Amino acid sequence: MGKRRRVAERRNTGPVVLGGMLAVVIGGAGFGVYALYGGGAAADDGTSAGSAHHKAVKTGPLSAAEVRTASTRFLTAWQQGRVTEAAGVTDDTSAAGTLLTGYTKDAHLKDVTLTPGKATGAKVPFSVKATVSYKGLSKPLAYDSSLTVVRRTSDGKPLVDWHASVVHPELKDGDTLVTGESGTPPVTALDRAGGQLTSARFPSLGTVLDGLREKYGKTAGGKAGIELRVVRGKASQAAKLSDKTLLELSKGTPGTVRTTLNPTLQAAAERQVAERKQASVVVLRPSTGEILAVANSGHGFNTAFQGSLAPGSTMKIVTSTMLFEKKLVTPDASHPCPKTYKLAGWTFHNDDDSEIKKGTFKQSFGASCNNAFIDFAPKLSDSDLTKEAQQVYGLGMDNWAVGVPSFDGSVPVQSGAQMGASLIGQGGVRMNPMNMASVAATVESGAFHQPYLVSPDVDHRTLAKAARTMSSATRSQLKDVMRFTADYGTASKAMAGMSGDYGAKTGSAEVDGQKKPNGWFTAYKGDLAAAGVVQAGGHGGDTAGPIVAALLKMGG
Structure with a gap:
């Protein structure tokens, strides 16, 4: 996937035409005016022809002059339609040449004007103005982009680090721009x-x-x-x-x-996620699977439907379903949660190194105490959790027909310590808010109803079905531990003031290299279920919890 670059502020500087030749003015301290005539530049890449073979390969950070020269050569050649020359100033001449050629031939863009802005280190923002012209129709196009100059390892030459997003920030590597009859009607x-x-x-x-x-x-x-x-x-x-x-x-x-979207809930969901960075939420109707709201605070990718994130302790709902069905434990059974637990060479810890010496399984669920779940690993086969997720919750089968692109969750078969980690929503387990809202909805209704945004009656598509439903006894046990968590456990602060039939589960998923965990929360109230995640937000009860609870309290 290509690197996305932030859209830079447009600058007022612009190219100047002198006697039919172009001079590109680059604003910013230490930048001058560089005139490009024909195929050559007023300044070269910093190595004179007479000394090129006698100098060692340059290394280290790029100088301002090197960044300026490489970016100017690239932008000027692109603007003047000299595709081969522009591509030659990048570190991927083939990909650059193909996309820049398509910019004219396939996207039908002409009269291109590129105006560089002030560089920040090796990154150079620039604005683009052009005209899209196709079969007698034309419209102006304006947008901002950026490029980054890097030093080629083999010879030290400064080149534009090529990614499709240089041409347009909406492009990922491998994408193209095309003008013509739309592939599909609006x-x-x-x-x-x-x-x-x-x-x-x-x-x-x-x-x-x-x-x-x-x-x-x-x-x-x-x-x-x-x-x-x-x-x-x-x-x-x-x-x-x-x-x-x-x-x-x-x-x-x-x-x-x-x-199936509910406009009132959708508007509320948008407001809720806007208050936090990297927040996503989905609201479902458990009795049908209808999606009532979906919102993300970042609008470039639909994390709520397509995210693939470790769900942390919200996965303990699925794990508990399996444990209850296998009759390995009951909510009120005495079940301590040790501070540490060793499995296959790994030592697992609870959050804040807490422990429950004398307590019930329900208390461990409510406190989200990890080792009360991981210590069941020796009694389980490697595929037990995978089968439970697939057969009861419809997860990980890659067969949901939502109406738009979605990821259906993944619970791979794992062994040893990784299997133990999966029991608490780490390891290889991956979910998104739609998946976890469906988990809460399945507990509330007692059966899996595949989430959908467009009724199957519209196009006669077949919705996914689960292989079996949980027993009424298991459902009652799950609702017991989730209600306890909402009233007395880690979800109690967010769920305070809730009435009727409700339950919840929090989650915190550790991510390598991330200071704070992803905060998860999933809950149901009557015929509503919701789940949310706040990436790098911290504990789910404090971050995603208020988002989910606020939406459940609205009804719908």
């Missing part, structure tokens, strides 16, 4: 009440709306327009990213797709 997405859903009204829905168009555009009754769009390559398709429209030259006639 769609007008509606909420469950018939109101129109737009990314202007609900910023979190940008990727969702793209996915709806990709899935239903050709069947919803619309007619394609002419547009400039990002066409995803293999890597982006594997990551389940949808094509993205950047500019419409002529509007198509949209078809209509009705979703």
Whole structure:
């Protein structure tokens, strides 16, 4: 995947045309005016022709002059349409040449003006102005991008570090820009009440709306327009990213797709996640699987549906289901939680090195005490947790048909210490808020109902089903421990004031190289279930908990 670069502020400096030749003015301290005539530059790359063979290979940080020269040569050659020359100033001439050629031939962009801004170290922001012209239609296009100059190891030469995002920040490596009849007609997405859903009204829905168009555009009754769009390559398709429209030259006639979203809950979800960085939440209806709200504080990737994160202790709901079904423990059984537990050469610790010397399994669940779960590992087979997740909760089967791209969770078969870690939502277990909201919903309803955003009646698709349902006794035990957690355990602060039938589970998932864990929270109240994550936020009860609880208290 390519590196995303932040959009830089546009500067007022611009290229100056002198007698038909271009002079690019780069703003900022220590930057001058460099005139490029024909195929050469007024300044070279810092090595004179007479001495090039006598100098050692340059190493170390790039100088301001080297950054300026490499970026100027690249931007000027690109602007003047000298693709081979521009690509030659990058560290991947083949990929750069292909994408820069397509910029003109496939995207139909002309009259390109590139205006560099002030460099920050080796990073140079620049603004782009161009005209999209296709079959008598034309529209101006303006956006900001950036490039980074690196030193080639083999000879020390400064070159542009090539990624597709240099050409446009929405591009991932392998993606292309294309102007023409859209691959699919536009769609007008509606909420469950018939109101129109737009990314202007609900910023979190940008990727969702793209996915709806990709899935239903050709069947919803619309007619394609002419547009400039990002066409995803293999890597982006594997990551389940949808094509993205950047500019419409002529509007198509949209078809209509009705979703299950509740506009009131959606608006509330957007407000809740906006208060924290890297927050995501999903609200479901347990009795049907209908998705009522989905929101992410970062709008570039739909973590709520497509994220693949360790769920931490929220996974203990699935683990407990397995333990109850196997009759290895009951909620009120005496079950201490030791401070440490050794398994296959690993020593597992509880949060803050806590322990419960004399307590019940319910108390360990409520306190989210890790070793009360890991110490069951010797009594389990390597595949037990995987089977439980698949057969009862419908997870990890890669068969959910939500209506837009999604990740269905993963609980791989593991052994030894990794299997033990999986019991507490670490190891190889990966989930997102939609998956964990579905887990809480399955406990509440007693059976798995695959989450969906568009009714299967619209396109007659088949929703995923679980192989079996949990027993009524197991469901009662799960609701017992989740209610205890909501009233007296780690979820009690967030769930304070809740009434009716409710339960919750918190989670904190450690991530290598991250100071604070990802905070998770999943809960249900009546016929609502929700789950959220705040990445690098800390404990779930303090971070994701208030988001989830606020939405559950609204009803819907």
